[in-house]
Amino acid sequence: MSVAVAVTDSPEGRLALESAVAEAQKLGTGLLLINLTLHDFAEAEAPSGLEVTVINRSGRGDRDPATAVIDELNERSEVDRLVLGVRARSRVGKLILGSVAQRIILRSPVPVLTVRRDATRR
Template sequence: MPEDPKITIVERSGPGDRDPVDAVLDEIEARPDVDRLVIGLRRRSPVGKALLGSVSQRLLLESPVPVVAVKPPA
């Protein structure tokens, strides 16, 4: 029987003084056992989709591990 996966939830909240993408990437680097990143996506307007630089998009592009992006139910 396969072993249950280990799940660690790291929730970043508050304004903070760090770039949120850098904070997540640093967390991944500090935890060598991380093999996947799961992020939540929000619905964005057509204009928002055209703009680069969102946290989700940057994580999708810069993460050193595979990223699973989920969106809330309709």
């Protein structure tokens, strides 16, 4: 059993990582960190006190972020939940731009725990 988290270079990504660490600690399990940033995670950035497996992307030419997350979840049967940071989008934003988070939520083979920043913390 393990908890997966998709981490981005955003406040939502940092919140997702913090929440996933708390979830893994609560369950006494490992953490699969799917790095959607464009830099490799250094050991100093990985949470301590947990068994952490880091999956780094190789850059913009790598797979679509949603596909990368879904592929990793499909390949790892030990993952039993995914933590994902989300943010509110305007109606126009929903119409014009697709949402990576929405595609992951709809296609995930495991339950997804979504976390979002409180509107007062912006």
